Amino acid sequence: MTNDKNIRSYTISVLVNDQPGVLQRVCGLFGRRGFNIESITVGGSEQAGLSRMTLVTTGDEATLEQVQKQLNKLIDVIAITDLNSGSSVSREIALIKVKAEPALRPEIFGVVETFRASVIDIGPNSVIVQAVGESEKIEAFVMLLQPYGVLEIARTGSTAMIRGEQAEASADKLYALS
DSSP, X not given: OOOGGGOEEEEEEXXXXXXXXXXXXXXXXXXXXXXXXXXXXXXXXXXXXXXXXXXXXXXXXXXXXXXXXXXXXXXXXXXXXXXXXXXXXXXXXXXXXXXXXXXXXXXXXXXXXXXXXXXEEEOSSEEEEEEEEOHHHHHHHHHHHGGGOEEEEEEOOOEEEEOHHHHHHHHHHHHHHO
């Protein structure tokens, strides 16, 4: 039986071949094994023909190990990096539409400024703000906007990478393989 104290969030970077169906195979693997994907972002990488997936999942150390083993079995997976094991940078983007009568806008703009967010659209009775930061910052920002009336939220999910030398060393290995 798993001890709930050992359950935590893990961020994994997966470098894959940029081919049709790879995303479906990775997501299918998670579903078949009963692992939940809390967030996933996918985009091009520094090397042509490869894409980088950033996945956030929860579980214990055994779950993380099993996820990594299963991902390594997929043909299109080139490299897997546990972004929790070292120093890494993580960011998320959120667009938040808030009910904003003209009389309340200065108050809302004060909250936006405090979080170093930005207003990207103003309508007759609403504003859309953009926030960039770690997931916890986005959560706190949304909570402060709730009393004004959050109408809609669109979030990208986390994207992350290892800081400094560790990332450069793994990039050197990849270029040696190609």
